[in-house]
Amino acid sequence: MVNEKGVIAAGHPETVKSAELILKKGGNAFDAVIAAQFTAFVTEPVLTSLGGGGFMMAQTTGSKPTLYDFFVQTPGQKKNPDDLKFHPISADFGEVQQEYHIGPGSAAIPGMVKGLFEVHNDLCSLPMKVLVERAVELARNGVIMNSFQSGVFDIIRPIYRTSEGANRIFKSLEQEGDLIREGERLKQPELADTIEDLARYGAAYFYKGEIATIISEICSEQGGHLTAADLKRYSVVKRRPARFMYRGHEVFINPPPASGGILIAFALKLLESVVKKIPVRGSLEYIDLLAQIQHMTNKARMDAFLDDPSSDPVGYLLDPEYLDQYKKMVRDRAAFYRGTTQISIADGEGNLASLTSSNGEGSGVMIPGTGIMLNNMLGEQDLNPGGFHQWTPDQRVSSMMAPGILNMPDGTNVVFGSGGSNRIRTAILQFLINLVDYEMALDESVNAPRLHFESGQLNAEKGFNLEHFQALEQQYTNQKIWKKKALFFGGVHAVSIGPKGFSGAGDVRRGGVSVIC
Incomplete structure (x- = not known):
């Protein structure tokens, strides 16, 4: 590793390239992740935005990890639903549809800008102006739309076509009435100017x-909750990560109030208690066991995060006696009962960074003159399982996003995270099982076929033996076998550093790219 600066995995070649150039300039992993994230706003505009939020797991050489929580916050005051502009759209994943709500009334307080500047202040070595240079260049001169990003636009087409501001920026110049297509150049000069202004004036500018x-005026006039006071009081929270052991491996992951990390921990501890040795991967027993673990994890989510939100979910979910209840359900087969992107980086000094960010699907509300679309987190069913408009004012929105670090017994450190809305927890769960239980290589662990069981439906990617699903038809009457790997199943981008050097893997489901530089 003498001549190697680090390893990056992310969702777009240009996102990775920006991080690579910063590492080669002498920047650390945190400089690189900031540069990559600003580039992702340009290259992955549906999946991430300055109008959204996220989390970053950071570990400096020789220290314990810290979780930066800059996810969205609920507004300080709640308007009457009748006074909101808040309406449903259907996102088309090709083989399944999912409903989301958009409009000014769906926007929560964005945390992204303040989060990136807080990370920069605490951990970075290069000026912000240097870190955003390439993002500004790509936004101003344009980036060629690739197949995956064009496909993402297809999924949420109703949002961008019905928003005049979004349609102006993202419309196709070659096919009238369509959004930008593969091979076309996407230019975002307003976003370029905004990023430059942010680098010059700092987070206070936002x-x-x-x-x-402008945000306050839009919401006041068009039926949204956000006010200038909401934005002014937003703050980043630095949290102690949730830590647990799984079969001798140490895991640090996003803690509550985010729910994804602790649910992954619950699933792994439940699995560890149910079987000493996991069944052969892809076998009938594997499919059945994994579906049951996912089912019980979702039930535990409802019990711990909805029925008693004031409880301590870490101690509650990982308590051995509590786990025993679910272990018995799995063994006895008792009652049966969505846009995100990821950047993972390790540098040659041993610094580790995992940043997961999201804009939801976007609210359709463009902040005039900025190139920024506000999030629709208050319109995400996955983030509002208790029902829309039921949120508590001035509170962090819970999230499935779960950036994390896995420390293996041989000294290898694995940096991971995933996009995928409610599928994040099952994507990461299976990634960690592949690494730990099956001792699969990083790339294979990321790209192996996945299952997702929720609300009585068993979804499975191409790559499993179909006869096993036929044999399980009585237990799982609602099955959907996908014809190919799909972004529905999440997008794990992961890197590792250890005795054997650097390794990286980008998830093919989400256009993943990895580079060792």
């Missing part, structure tokens, strides 16, 4: 300046 005023 939270206390002109942008905050």
